[in-house]
Amino acid sequence: MTDPASAPRRVAVIGLGVMGGPIARHLGHAGHSLTLYNRTPKRIEQWRTANPDIAVREANNAADAAEGSDVVITCVGNDDDLAEVVLGPQGVFTTLHPGGLFIDHTTVSARIARQIGVEARDKEIRCVDAPMTGAQAGAEAGTLTLMCGGRADAVEAATPVMRAYARRIVHIGKAGTGQATKMVNQIALAGVTAALAEAFRLAQAEHLDLDKVYEAISGGAAQSWQMDNRWHTMAQERFDFGFAIDWMRKDLGLALDEGRGLGLSFPVAALIDQLYADIQAMGGGRQDTSAILRRLPKRGVR
Structure with missing residues (x-):
């Protein structure tokens, strides 16, 4: 007998960027009936071309x-x-029926997530704020990690759907806590990335064999996802992929604002944010966050 929780659903995906596009593909391959909407219709045309085996309905707006x-x-x-797209006059909440399920994967402020949670409760809509980590590669592979805020019944209902594209799904707490957890993640990620770039520059200045340095330190306490996935691309000075600096600055801005509201200061995150601003001024806003290496001088590097 088919588990009702995992049965195919009528799923609408709004936003077909580097994360939303792969998510829609995984949902289609999981057997769900898809409706797509993107403010730029060309994105849907591109998605259809890339996924000719999946039938979709194209919507005129979010409602x-x-x-x-x-x-x-x-x-x-x-x-x-x-x-x-959610609260506007042609937004999702104008037509989504009571009992319907709303899942947001955008990285936004905890404030808007809480506001949407209140609106959803009043309309009897189950609502989950579920920002992601795992980058574009995780979206493509269907191995994302989701940090979920919302009522337990909403997260429980959302989990069978989200399993189509996520490997780890963690319910943090009430509405907004998923977004707050993403801020924690981004501060930690920015710190690791900046420190890795400084360590890399030291290895270069000492004229060390970069492959052997990686072999030596990647199995110990300094190991990180960033090291495993960015050490070799930094050696090639290749940054035209991955998580864009423009988006990291947006995320750090959210975290710094949230901290100020709580009476906290994050001097390391603020400094890294400024270094990323310098990279933007150099024309590197769309480059991967590991491009912070460009901001560090090459003194002593051959």
């Missing part, structure tokens, strides 16, 4: 996408974008 859907998933840009 049209949500109408008749069991589940709506958003993956858009920022607080304003999310507020427009």
Whole structure:
């Protein structure tokens, strides 16, 4: 007998960027009936071309996408974008039926996540804020980690759907806690990336064999995902992929604002944010965060 929780659903995906596009593909391959909406229709054309085996309905706006859907998933840009597609006059909450499920994967402020949670409760919509980590590679492979805020029943209902593209799903707590956890993640990630770049520059200045240095230190306490996935690309000075500095600066801005509201200061994160601003000024806003290496002088490096 088929488990009702894992049965195919009518799922709308709003936002087909580097994360939303692969998520939609995994949902389609899992057997769900898909409706897609993107503010730039060309994205849907590109998605259809890349996924000719998946039948989809193209919606005219967010409200049209949500109408008749069991589940709506958003993956858009920022607080304003999310507020427009969810709470606006042509937003998801104007048509998603009571009992429907709303999952947001955008990295936004905890404030907007809490606001949407309140609106969802009033409309009897189950709501989950579930920012992601795992980067584009994780989205493509279906191995994302999701940090979920919301009521337990909403996260429980969302889990069978999210398993199509996530390897780890953790319920943190009430609405907004998923977004707060993503801020914790981004501060930690920024610190690791910056420290790795400084260590890399030292290895270069000492004229060490970079492959042997990696072999020596990657099995000990200094090991990290960033080291395993960025050491060799930094050696090649290749940064035209991965998680863009523009997006990291957005995320660090959210974390710094949240900290100020709590009476906290994050001097290391603030310094790294400024270094990333310098890279943006050098034209590297769309480069991977490991491009912070460009900000560090090459003194002594042959």
